[in-house]
Amino acid sequence: MRQGPRSSPELGAGPLLGHGEADTMPKEVPRPPRVPVRRILEVLAQIYPDVGSGLNFSTPFQCLVATMLSAQCTDRVVNQVTPALFAKMPDAPTLAAAEPAVVEPLIRHVGLYHTKAKNLVAAARLLCEHHGGEVPARMEDLLALPGVGRKTANVVLANAFGLPGLAVDTHVLRVSNRLGLASSRSPEVVERQLKRRVPRAEWGREHHRLIWHGRLVCHARNPECPACPLLPLCRWGKAYVKTQSARSGAAPPRGTRPGGVAARRDGIQRVGVQFDVKS
Numbered sequence: 001m002r003q004g005p006r007s008s009p010e011l012g013a014g015p016l017l018g019h020g021e022a023d024t025m026p027k028e029v030p031r032p033p034r035v036p037v038r039r040i041l042e043v044l045a046q047i048y049p050d051v052g053s054g055l056n057f058s059t060p061f062q063c064l065v066a067t068m069l070s071a072q073c074t075d076r077v078v079n080q081v082t083p084a085l086f087a088k089m090p091d092a093p094t095l096a097a098a099e100p101a102v103v104e105p106l107i108r109h110v111g112l113y114h115t116k117a118k119n120l121v122a123a124a125r126l127l128c129e130h131h132g133g134e135v136p137a138r139m140e141d142l143l144a145l146p147g148v149g150r151k152t153a154n155v156v157l158a159n160a161f162g163l164p165g166l167a168v169d170t171h172v173l174r175v176s177n178r179l180g181l182a183s184s185r186s187p188e189v190v191e192r193q194l195k196r197r198v199p200r201a202e203w204g205r206e207h208h209r210l211i212w213h214g215r216l217v218c219h220a221r222n223p224e225c226p227a228c229p230l231l232p233l234c235r236w237g238k239a240y241v242k243t244q245s246a247r248s249g250a251a252p253p254r255g256t257r258p259g260g261v262a263a264r265r266d267g268i269q270r271v272g273v274q275f276d277v278k279s
């Protein structure tokens with residue numbers, strides 16, 4: 001049903017928080033720094049106008065399974081193992097009837113496959129016992145499934161049901177902190193800070209945009225700040241470029257100066273993203 005980075009859920013406008021979130025979310029959340037939020041979101045939308053999940057799935061159940069498998073594993077590896085898994089166990093009843101030992105060989109290329117096989121079977125059995133074999137579209141029901149945390153639940157709500165969900169993974173955590181959209185190491189706090197700053201209708205898309213920017217440009221090590229269209233808006237990036245220039249003992253080479261349009265276009269094209277950012 002879905003292949004990234006192309007599709008995105010259509011989300012509706014509404015109140016601040018989604019289904020059943022208030023119970024597990026921190027009550028007191030520090031205010032992140034003042035940054036030009038709207039402009040940052042506009043630039044992200046221009047770089048990544050149409051992004052979606054990198055996982056392949058065709059039903060909410062398959063979305064749940066693929067997302068559970070993707071913890072500490074790349075989407076590419078998950079997409080390699082899910083066709084055989086879904087061919088043998090396409091829905092909750094077939095997976096619930098299996099033993100974890102039967103599932104393990106099918107997902108052995110995925111990290112932590114022993115634990116994941118146990119969680120998948122347990123989750124499928126719980127779906128059959130309490131939800132008629134269907135994946136529930138409510139945060140609290142998803143969180144009750146073995147091996148499902150807020151990140152997985154948010155991804156399933158957004159990708160499988162088109163409901164508001166803003167999952168905070170390692171990329172979202174890093175990029176949103178660097179950009180000043182958030183200011184915490186806690187995924188829960190960052191989730192709440194982002195949900196306050198990003199329009200509800202954009203939660204799902206913004207999640208994917210931050211992920212793709214983290215994967216392609218704003219790497220954990222050696223981020224491509226001189227080529228990043230967000231550099232003029234990013235205090236962390238400007239400081240990073242300055243530090244790197246000071247270390248190398250030279251000014252940034254011509255054409256890769258921070259904020260230089262030609263450099264930014266070259267850099268983004270080099271990492272494989274369509275560059276069409278209005279200055």
Ligand code: SF4
Pocket residue numbers: 175178179217218219223224225226228229230231234236237238
């Ligand atoms: S300027 Fe650097 S730190 Fe800021 S978003 Fe771009 S790549 Fe990340």
